[in-house]
Amino acid sequence: MHRLRSQPAVWCVTSFALLGAAASAGCGSAKPDGLYTALAGAGGAAAGAAGAGVSGSSGAGSIAGSGGSDGGSGGVDSGVDSGGAGGSAGAGNIAGSGGSGGSGVVPELDAGADAALEDASAASRLSCAPSQQADCESLAAALAHRYSFTGSGNAVIDSVGSAHGSIVNGQLSGAGSVVLTGAEAPENYVNLPNGLVSALASATFEAWLSWSGGAPWQRIFDFGSSQTGENTRGGGAEYLFLTPRSDLDTVRVAFISSDTPGEIQVNSAAPLPTGVTSHVAVVVDAVADTLALFTNGALAGSIALPSSLAALATDDNNWLGRSEFPTDPALAGSLLELRIYAAALSPQQLALSYQLGPDAALLP
Numbered sequence: 001m002h003r004l005r006s007q008p009a010v011w012c013v014t015s016f017a018l019l020g021a022a023a024s025a026g027c028g029s030a031k032p033d034g035l036y037t038a039l040a041g042a043g044g045a046a047a048g049a050a051g052a053g054v055s056g057s058s059g060a061g062s063i064a065g066s067g068g069s070d071g072g073s074g075g076v077d078s079g080v081d082s083g084g085a086g087g088s089a090g091a092g093n094i095a096g097s098g099g100s101g102g103s104g105v106v107p108e109l110d111a112g113a114d115a116a117l118e119d120a121s122a123a124s125r126l127s128c129a130p131s132q133q134a135d136c137e138s139l140a141a142a143l144a145h146r147y148s149f150t151g152s153g154n155a156v157i158d159s160v161g162s163a164h165g166s167i168v169n170g171q172l173s174g175a176g177s178v179v180l181t182g183a184e185a186p187e188n189y190v191n192l193p194n195g196l197v198s199a200l201a202s203a204t205f206e207a208w209l210s211w212s213g214g215a216p217w218q219r220i221f222d223f224g225s226s227q228t229g230e231n232t233r234g235g236g237a238e239y240l241f242l243t244p245r246s247d248l249d250t251v252r253v254a255f256i257s258s259d260t261p262g263e264i265q266v267n268s269a270a271p272l273p274t275g276v277t278s279h280v281a282v283v284v285d286a287v288a289d290t291l292a293l294f295t296n297g298a299l300a301g302s303i304a305l306p307s308s309l310a311a312l313a314t315d316d317n318n319w320l321g322r323s324e325f326p327t328d329p330a331l332a333g334s335l336l337e338l339r340i341y342a343a344a345l346s347p348q349q350l351a352l353s354y355q356l357g358p359d360a361a362l363l364p
Contacts, residue, residue: 128356135352142204142343145196148359149178149335156190165192173334176359180321182214182332189322189330194230197223197240198312202286202344206279208358211244212332213274219243219323219331220280221338223315226324230316236324238312242282242293244272244331251300253282253293257311264307266293268300277336279354284309285344297354299347 128136228234292302321331337358
């Protein structure tokens with residue numbers, strides 16, 4: 001079956017303005033301290049009650065009240081309704097320290113700032129512009145497993161779920177990737193947990209990699225089982241695989257199970273380019289019963305799929321860079337990220353994910 005493969009029939013940064021004070025929240029940030037400093041000064045509410053202007057003795061507020069010998073008015077822009085008495089002659093950007101008393105933090109300002117910051121913080125952690133936020137949130141909600149290949153050693157951490165894997169005969173690069181050598185001995189690949197794929201209904205498998213080229217039938221991933229059992233390469237029994245180059249010089253995704261009459265295939269127009277970062281995605285839609293292939297955010301093709309991922313009931317060989325078939329070469333290249341979504345992502349969502357890249361600050 002494997003040998004008769006013929007082709008069938010930014011992230012962007014969210015910016016916002018509050019009360020005339022412009023601020024930006026960077027990707028992945030929580031509430032930025034700088035925004036609070038600009039709006040209300042580092043002294044906050046407690047300093048207003050102490051009569052030192054919003055900034056208190058630190059004078060870090062954006063606009064401080066002018067102090068008098070016995071009293072004065074605090075700056076409204078600093079978050080105080082009527083500021084306390086300043087020092088002997090404090091004025092301008094630095095508030096006088098101390099005073100006889102003061103009153104009045106404006107609660108509406110703090111509440112409004114909090115609400116706006118919560119919205120902006122969520123968008124920035126998603127690294128999305130406001131117009132993209134709905135699609136970004138749907139990506140985050142569907143994400144089941146994420147492997148970013150960060151750190152060192154041979155442990156491959158699932159930062160979203162608990163399906164951690166390991167690198168066989170290799171190490172993480174320390175620069176957010178795993179480099180696979182393509183060597184026949186010792187074999188160098190990533191081993192992911194059993195049952196990872198058969199537990200899904202609709203799903204999307206998305207990867208970023210730089211392929212080094214070479215002979216056909218290397219594997220970006222091969223999820224399934226071997227005819228000779230777990231951890232062996234005795235020929236594929238049931239599988240879903242993705243190769244950067246088939247014998248027809250195409251990127252190919254292939255699926256076979258006991259429910260299919262043969263290997264179900266989708267091919268692109270060309271093999272994966274070498275020496276550059278590429279984005280590939282495979283979508284299994286259990287509602288539409290289709291199998292689809294995307295390259296660099298664009299649909300390469302789709303086909304009817306008369307089976308399901310559950311039909312891969314014994315997916316005990318879930319590999320990155322290794323084939324179920326003993327004569328297929330190992331992958332040569334660098335894997336930058338693999339994501340598995342428990343949903344069939346739309347073309348629009350995949351185009352956005354491609355645009356935002358492998359290091360996007362997706363929640364959670």
